[in-house]
Amino acid sequence: MPWPGTFSKKVNKYPAMDLSKLGEFGLISRFQSRLKFRSSQVIQGIGDDCAVLSLNNGNYQVLTTDALVENVHFNLKTHTPEQLGWKTLAVNISDIAAMGGQPKFAVISIGIPKSFSVEFLDRFYKGLNQASQKYKVALVGGDTVASPKHLFINLALLGETIKKKVFTRSGARPGDKIFVTGTLGDSALGLRILETPGKKWKGPEALGKKLTQRHLKPEPRVAEAAWLAKSKYKVTSMVDISDGLTQDLGHILKASRAGAELWESAIPISKALAKYSLINGLPALDWALGGGEDYELLFTLRSRGVTNLDTESITKVDQPVTQIGVITARKGVRLISKTGRSTVLRRPMGFNHFKGKA
């Protein structure tokens, strides 16, 4: 969908929201009317002490939560309110997808500084609603509070998985093939572009736009996970790539007590990333290995009978799926170069919330 222009310079030009005039309950009604997706499993939605839900018998429930903090996870100079609303839901959906689950019900908390406008919130809910409709998630409750200075958002998301098809991190075994959906690194370079508006980026603007869009509007891979859950393949582990390929692979390896070999030439890099990084003298591979917020799925399959998965995935879910290596008994991650040279990745590249880029 088309996103409105960036919000950056306007943020303080909107009339202040006059939170005290609308009040907490006025705000809640206002948001409720903006959320269009309805689920028959919602017995009682927004407007009581709790939401009341009817989940399917025989399934497992999957529950996740993610907090987004202004100037830590996002910046109102780079994200429009709509993008922020979309992303708030999308990053949680990605966690549910990584378990092989279907996202179902969300509750959202927003801490709003008094300087924010009603328009900001309306646009935030517009983006949230768009993701909610696309991924069929019912917003069933929340908490709207004042915040002294910075905007913060927390979303908790409940989903369901088939009992026998829960994809945890701990099942990878030596010999299992390692796959990723989509392409890696676009979002991280997109963020860099957004964060350096003064820098003269070389190359076609459309390419830069593609990269920034990957950062601003991630598409969680729910359909891809569902396809794998229904397929004949044995998924032995899965995570979503939020902190960067090597760091998130590290989570699987730690939980599975194994190592991995990654094939440099196989790491899927988009044309946009390849071209744009070449033109601007940046190492595309590093962005793909260490860049965060790809929201692609990283998973391992028991190797028997796994062939042509790439072709099959394109047909079934319109998304490439690429084998990028294998699980090894030997601990650690070895990166095998195009010429066959092996390098041990001493520490994962990626994002640590209290360190910044590691």
Place this chain on the structure above:
Amino acid sequence: MPWPGTFSKKVNKYPAMDLSKLGEFGLISRFQSRLKFRSSQVIQGIGDDCAVLSLNNGNYQVLTTDALVENVHFNLKTHTPEQLGWKTLAVNISDIAAMGGQPKFAVISIGIPKSFSVEFLDRFYKGLNQASQKYKVALVGGDTVASPKHLFINLALLGETIKKKVFTRSGARPGDKIFVTGTLGDSALGLRILETPGKKWKGPEALGKKLTQRHLKPEPRVAEAAWLAKSKYKVTSMVDISDGLTQDLGHILKASRAGAELWESAIPISKALAKYSLINGLPALDWALGGGEDYELLFTLRSRGVTNLDTESITKVDQPVTQIGVITARKGVRLISKTGRSTVLRRPMGFNHFKGKA
């Protein structure tokens, strides 16, 4: 349990937590080891993209979330970290209780400024763990992030109710009897005492302490709601009193499209509140009618066969339950004085997050 002394003057004396040294994952492991309650319904707890849960077939699920923001909902001068940890869980449990539910699984997000110490967080998790053990709630995941300036906490809680025993707000009908558990107003006066350390409060210190404890360590009425769900009585509506009796009664009346008559002489006021407000020249009734954060249950019962509920509740759950009025067809809330004079309460007293005290 005994709470350690107040945290107020020490908050900046602890060595800074060195978040970057522990890192996000170090913090997660640290907290995980502190959370003692285990549930056999948790298939996968902290340490994956989502928690995996196995809820009971045939029940409804109830989901709620509450955000607590420093200097909006709490103040580190008045709350110890343990109290804050307890309260974070307790206020959400209260919402589940108000639906007639059993709290089960929680996910917590914390936004931590860099100036906070590891000790602060350890003590916060200690209080959280105490509530978790007492109310049998499994902490199954969360998100630990940096915050630029203020501490914020968000907890989302999933519980279960028997399908036929979900207590919403909308079922009250004229003639239904209105009840509350426990006593009202203690927490609000307790907060006032905490917020005015310089003021010379008259009367026994032990009384003041009782009132402040009601504010600092609320006890959600889970057992009381469970007793009512199992009883022969027909609960027609229920809320927990977080914003004050008249405001929360307003929620029931709005959802049920009814009015109410409240009996001034029946409003349950603790001995501590009665004495302390008398000594200090404050109107006890106003605190009971308008004060927030009681975390008592307010509910209505179909009147037939309801007698001696007070005696019965003391026997069954060791908590008074008091009839304070009746639901009326005539809209609005009328307060009937001891002399029988009727006053219309024009607007609810209570807390509006964007207005302060109304």
